[in-house]
Amino acid sequence: MTLKQLFTLLTFLFVIPLRPQADPLSDKAVISVITCGPGTELxxxxxxxxxxxxxxxxxIDWIYNYGTFNFNTPNFYGKFAQGKLLYSLSKQRF
Known part of the structure; x- marks a missing residue:
């Protein structure tokens, strides 16, 4: 198999199957960044x-929030202060 044939095969295997996972948004869609100021908790x-x-x-009216965490994580504040707290992406209706 030549290098060109290998490249073509890999292209079909990895690039062609990619497709959107959701319907596209309309032309009237709005994407915003919502920012909250500092709070009193650490x-x-x-x-x-x-x-x-x-x-x-x-x-469609969804909020995507990267920074959701579990308050019941053992040593929550210690992990937060060290930057070792596990975060996840959450999605909820606005």
């Missing part, structure tokens, strides 16, 4: 931001 000392995706034509 974990909220620096504020926070999330993305809002709103498309009235498609009945």
């Amino acid at each position: 974990y909220s000392s620096f504020g926070h931001s999330a993305f809002r995706v709103q498309d009235r034509d498609r009945d």
